[in-house]
Amino acid sequence: MQLVLEKRAERSNTIALVSPLIAIGLTIVTMTILFAILGKNPLLALHAYFIAPLTDSYSLQEIAVKATPLVMIAIGLSLCYLANAWNIGAEGQFLIGAVAGSWIAVKTQGTDAGPWVLPAMLVLAAAGGALYALIPAICKVKFGASEILTSLMLVYVADLFLDYLVRGPWRDPHGFNFPTTAEFDPVATVPLLIEGGRLHLGSIIALLVVAAAAILLGRTIKGFEIRVVGAAPRAARFGGFNSNQLVILTFAVSGALAGIAGIIEVAGPVGHLQPGISPGYGFTAIIVAFLGRLNPLGILIAGLFLALTFIGGEQAQIAMKIPLDVTKVFQGILLFYVLACDSLILYRFKLVLPNRQVARGTH
Amino acid sequence: MQAHQRMLDPTPNGLHSGESPLLQTLGLTKRYGDFLANDSIDIDIWPKQIHALLGENGAGKSTLVKAIYGLIQPSAGEIRWQGQPIMLSGPSEARSRGIGMVFQHFSLFDNLTVAENVALGLDGKESFKDMSARLEQVSKTYGLPLDPKREVWQLSVGERQRIEIVRALMQDPKFLILDEPTAVLTPQEADQLFIVLERLKAEGRAILYISHKLEEVKRLCDTATILRGGKKVDTCNPRLETAASLARMMVGGEIKEVKAAAGRKTTVPRLVVNDLSLAPGEAHGVRLEHISFELKGGEILGIAGVAGNGQDELFAALSGERLSKDPGTVVIEGIAAGHLSITQRRKLGAAFVPEERLGHGTAPRMKLSENALLTGHAASGMVHHGFIDTAATLKTVDRATETFDVRKAKRDPEAASLSGGNLQKFIVGREILRNPAVLVVSQPTWGVDAGAAAVIRQALLDLATAGAAVLVTSQDLDELAEIADRIAVMFHGHLSAPLATADATREKLGLLMGGSSLEPKEAAHAVGA
Ligand SMILES: Nc1ncnc2c1ncn2[C@@H]1O[C@H](COP(=O)(O)OP(=O)(O)OP(=O)(O)O)[C@@H](O)[C@H]1O
Ligand SMILES: [Mg+2]
Numbered sequence: 001m002q003l004v005l006e007k008r009a010e011r012s013n014t015i016a017l018v019s020p021l022i023a024i025g026l027t028i029v030t031m032t033i034l035f036a037i038l039g040k041n042p043l044l045a046l047h048a049y050f051i052a053p054l055t056d057s058y059s060l061q062e063i064a065v066k067a068t069p070l071v072m073i074a075i076g077l078s079l080c081y082l083a084n085a086w087n088i089g090a091e092g093q094f095l096i097g098a099v100a101g102s103w104i105a106v107k108t109q110g111t112d113a114g115p116w117v118l119p120a121m122l123v124l125a126a127a128g129g130a131l132y133a134l135i136p137a138i139c140k141v142k143f144g145a146s147e148i149l150t151s152l153m154l155v156y157v158a159d160l161f162l163d164y165l166v167r168g169p170w171r172d173p174h175g176f177n178f179p180t181t182a183e184f185d186p187v188a189t190v191p192l193l194i195e196g197g198r199l200h201l202g203s204i205i206a207l208l209v210v211a212a213a214a215i216l217l218g219r220t221i222k223g224f225e226i227r228v229v230g231a232a233p234r235a236a237r238f239g240g241f242n243s244n245q246l247v248i249l250t251f252a253v254s255g256a257l258a259g260i261a262g263i264i265e266v267a268g269p270v271g272h273l274q275p276g277i278s279p280g281y282g283f284t285a286i287i288v289a290f291l292g293r294l295n296p297l298g299i300l301i302a303g304l305f306l307a308l309t310f311i312g313g314e315q316a317q318i319a320m321k322i323p324l325d326v327t328k329v330f331q332g333i334l335l336f337y338v339l340a341c342d343s344l345i346l347y348r349f350k351l352v353l354p355n356r357q358v359a360r361g362t363h
Numbered sequence: 364m365q366a367h368q369r370m371l372d373p374t375p376n377g378l379h380s381g382e383s384p385l386l387q388t389l390g391l392t393k394r395y396g397d398f399l400a401n402d403s404i405d406i407d408i409w410p411k412q413i414h415a416l417l418g419e420n421g422a423g424k425s426t427l428v429k430a431i432y433g434l435i436q437p438s439a440g441e442i443r444w445q446g447q448p449i450m451l452s453g454p455s456e457a458r459s460r461g462i463g464m465v466f467q468h469f470s471l472f473d474n475l476t477v478a479e480n481v482a483l484g485l486d487g488k489e490s491f492k493d494m495s496a497r498l499e500q501v502s503k504t505y506g507l508p509l510d511p512k513r514e515v516w517q518l519s520v521g522e523r524q525r526i527e528i529v530r531a532l533m534q535d536p537k538f539l540i541l542d543e544p545t546a547v548l549t550p551q552e553a554d555q556l557f558i559v560l561e562r563l564k565a566e567g568r569a570i571l572y573i574s575h576k577l578e579e580v581k582r583l584c585d586t587a588t589i590l591r592g593g594k595k596v597d598t599c600n601p602r603l604e605t606a607a608s609l610a611r612m613m614v615g616g617e618i619k620e621v622k623a624a625a626g627r628k629t630t631v632p633r634l635v636v637n638d639l640s641l642a643p644g645e646a647h648g649v650r651l652e653h654i655s656f657e658l659k660g661g662e663i664l665g666i667a668g669v670a671g672n673g674q675d676e677l678f679a680a681l682s683g684e685r686l687s688k689d690p691g692t693v694v695i696e697g698i699a700a701g702h703l704s705i706t707q708r709r710k711l712g713a714a715f716v717p718e719e720r721l722g723h724g725t726a727p728r729m730k731l732s733e734n735a736l737l738t739g740h741a742a743s744g745m746v747h748h749g750f751i752d753t754a755a756t757l758k759t760v761d762r763a764t765e766t767f768d769v770r771k772a773k774r775d776p777e778a779a780s781l782s783g784g785n786l787q788k789f790i791v792g793r794e795i796l797r798n799p800a801v802l803v804v805s806q807p808t809w810g811v812d813a814g815a816a817a818v819i820r821q822a823l824l825d826l827a828t829a830g831a832a833v834l835v836t837s838q839d840l841d842e843l844a845e846i847a848d849r850i851a852v853m854f855h856g857h858l859s860a861p862l863a864t865a866d867a868t869r870e871k872l873g874l875l876m877g878g879s880s881l882e883p884k885e886a887a888h889a890v891g892a
Binding site for chain 2: 219220221222224227228231232234235236237238239240242
């Protein structure tokens, strides 16, 4: 007996819709087993992960705060992926955006610079992220270098560059030698939406980005171009669309969005530049993009869901001493299942029984 | 009921071996939403028979054979194999029972050898060496010469089809289905195929044969089942029918004659090609060598030739999918356009219909309205300030549907869900409705039924009458004779000087297609040889 994957004659639209849900279900089953192996009560652990964070306002706000960078980055990544451009380096673009925006914050520190500072930081962060993303894009278009590798490798460059800045030139002189800049001035800080709460303006920006992406993909010729280049490259060329230009464009846009997400994180929840500003947002956003079916609304929902796992992971660590890294395991398993379930849209499982095979040979 | 069926089956001489048909469908139905692609079809397949399946584009022929081959699940009805009801869960099960199928679109890997391609398509677990030996044996037995070590890209369309047939035969099928096998073959290749089919029949196998070429059906087939609008409307002996009477049964009415309007006038040159040479863009392409011609408004120029002699490369150079360094090599409407993109050429008034419908002419998984936008975005008022005017794209779909009688399950389906011929009608319609000044079209009626082919050819003639310049590449010499004013032949990247259609005899074209020239000296030499 043999289990084989067989191509479906028709694409299954039902599976296309429910595949993320199947993936989440399978992930939860796998996690249950994992918790049991770790010697934790699976039911309590799952409760801590998925239910507890939804029960108090602080956690709810925190979910929105964590979802903000995830959604913003994932929207940019979805544009790349739709166009068949594989940007894996959003984490690096996020960090470079944070650095570029922080430059103004650091330079205007303690001066009486006006309210232009924050908008200027956002613009610079976008530019920084975009330029950084253009490196792999241009290498791909000009030299045929794999954008998957180059964009990924640039993450580590960005990480070390940030490290150098906060340990060297930008270190807070009154910071007891901690590798961090001084706390940003109020004009260089993302305003809160609720006084004394956690929710900040960045979440509104993320919602605007979602809306803009929905309009771009659904209503504009540029969005059509992105979809058709990815879905049918030869037909796209026949339509007059240039896939190289699109690689450049989608990388630039996704770099810019990651950069903005970076500076919002630094100038918002964190308040200063330091290493470790991202718990891997740029990588988790890849999962968000696929779990959300590369669809803006789907990404918004998927972003909130993955933010929940971050918060849930923290609660499970506090309440049950489950290591924080289990969250990463969870996210990895989830991506695995999402991609695996997606193949069921075009393929199906089939059991081949040996007795069905007839004797062959020409007579 | 069954006895009644049997009575209607006009099998010559009542030659049925065995008591029951080899394969039988009873009330086979396939529904797509509200649309009935197959509506309660009964068909009996007997051994030792070539059974034709006829019908207009979209009549449901491919749907029926896909259900028999296990590729799609019927919504209702029954399939009986040697009298026993069966449920096929997929093609591998159909193959293991003895049902083989050769698709119109080949599934071969260009960079693999013949033997490797065959190995990939077989379910068995025999060693590669045994398989290669068996491949050679089968291909020798049936007179289908194939070199197992050649890579597929080096092979002609006919040879590629041979791989598919040999692959099917290696499973020793009792029943072989061929979906439009001759649509892409030259007449000589088709003749070779018929010999093989006759032989398979003599061996006692059953064959189900789909074709739009009624003359060859008359020549080859013992029985014909005719579908119309998803229903079986008739069963007959094609040998006792004429092509016209078969066509009438398919359409349920008369087919219009293609008429060239009298007094078509040629005007100014609209498409001029000057000494165009172009290195191939792909590893296995053909180099274009010093191609020149001039095409005036009101004129149709036909390009004949065996596929793979540079027709694809010429199409790419004319459309702007490939650019040439010298702008003057391609002149559209008096403007040097060799360096212009396909979008800019469209803005100059040119329109293009490539040979391959799915993946080149359309994005298969996108809706028809989006595929209208694919070529219409530049110059058809479908985009305002970067925003898509969905109403305008849908209007194009509706107009093409109406003008060219595109049959589909709903208003705006995915391109891939259309039957082959209906998609072709949509693509041609989409371009003609833009009122182009220059239309470059490849294989306009591949896989299109007789009625629809007439509609498309008439549309090309009407377009020329309205003043457009039309360039038609086709392997079908009858088609070129019917609509072209002049015919040129493509061979090894060279284009012959065009002949007036009246002078372009089959002999002359045949010589040119084989690479000979028509110079008197050479011709004499050819006769002497
Ligand atoms: N997946 C699908 N979804 C919706 N409609 C479909 C699908 N597949 C086929 N159809 C419809 O079923 C009808 C029959 O299609 P089919 O491919 O069987 O036609 P056909 O007789 O083979 O025509 P042709 O000669 O053009 O190949 C068509 O109108 C087509 O639009
Ligand atoms: Mg068909």
